[in-house]
């Protein structure tokens with residue numbers, strides 16, 4: 001983006017928008033220590049000339065495959081500084097789907113002036129080899145979304161690159177990391193390639209859990225926003241929403257959208273109610289979730305829904321009064337305050353309501369404001385009432 005445009009929206013919350021750009025690599029990965037260690041173990045001895053590594057990383061959308069290869073590449077490059085020169089080439093095969101386009105990208109990472117066309121594949125490989133030799137460099141090649149390339153070229157190019165040193169009186173010129181969502185990727189290859197890749201060099205990433213997603217959102221917030229401008233409740237809600245898919249990209253998008261919403265309003269605090277389920281993805285709360293609640297949980301929710309049809313928020317004290325009224329209406333004996341509170345927390349956990357501790361603590365220390373942004377209160381109200389009529 002042109003730099004002056006970065007200022008758009010910069011204000012009370014946002015200090016720097018770069019951490020939200022798609023190619024920003026965080027200084028450290030959240031919750032992937034073990035996986036990074038696993039990846040590093042596939043590159044043992046890489047500081048020595050003649051040694052190369054191979055890895056195949058698979059995992060679902062937003063599980064951090066791409067960012068892991070970028071973080072690893074940069075960390076490794078720094079760690080080898082002064083011992084072995086590492087050139088990084090990261091090629092996204094969806095953007096460069098043919099073998100010759102991939103080769104072109106690799107050639108350009110070694111020589112930005114590499115001519116665009118007019119060379120056969122073997123000539124480009126030749127020139128890659130020559131450049132590595134003259135720069136005395138080792139190439140760490142990441143083929144991201146590699147299934148696209150394999151579908152086009154059946155692994156021919158990968159095979160050639162794995163054999164780049166053969167008959168050359170050299171060894172270990174190229175390390176390779178293949179990346180794909182497709183967990184059965186390895187099955188696409190010929191046995192000759194599989195044996196060269198090494199079957200033990202597979203790393204499978206799993207989707208992120210709620211805690212990791214909260215931490216990932218928190219890391220972006222801390223890198224991009226004014227300290228204290230994003231409430232823990234907002235981060236918790238983001239974690240909850242994104243944990244359905246385990247997709248870190250969704251967590252980051254939800255955070256950014258909430259920040260923009262707050263910035264547009266000219267406010268300075270991102271709260272839970274500013275986090276909305278993504279309209280582009282499946283809504284996070286289904287009205288049918290209500291059906292699985294216990295009777296008193298439904299009644300607590302019903303009281304809240306009735307008020308939130310007319311108001312933006314309801315205090316926990318009022319919510320209890322409303323609950324008592326609802327119980328009276330259906331001639332059911334209301335439960336104790338502690339039980340009411342427990343139900344409130346359950347509703348929050350499921351994502352049906354959000355709560356936020358009020359600044360001014362009047363009376364009981366823990367007055368909370370309850371809001372509902374993921375569903376329409378009237379919709380839930382109807383659904384619950386049907387159960388009790």
Ligand SMILES: Nc1ncnc2c1ncn2[C@@H]1O[C@H](COP(=O)(O)OP(=O)(O)OP(=O)(O)O)[C@@H](O)[C@H]1O
Pocket residue numbers: 022024025026028029030031032059060061062063064065066067068181216219248249252
């Ligand atoms: N462990 C992590 N720590 C911090 N940020 C992360 C982490 N994992 C993923 N992210 C961020 O989440 C977003 C999605 O991650 P990434 O693009 O690496 O996912 P992916 O697995 O490559 O997804 P896809 O299959 O769609 O290509 C990126 O912005 C990335 O920086």
Ligand SMILES: [Mg+2]
Pocket residue numbers: 065066067144
């Ligand atoms: Mg990716």
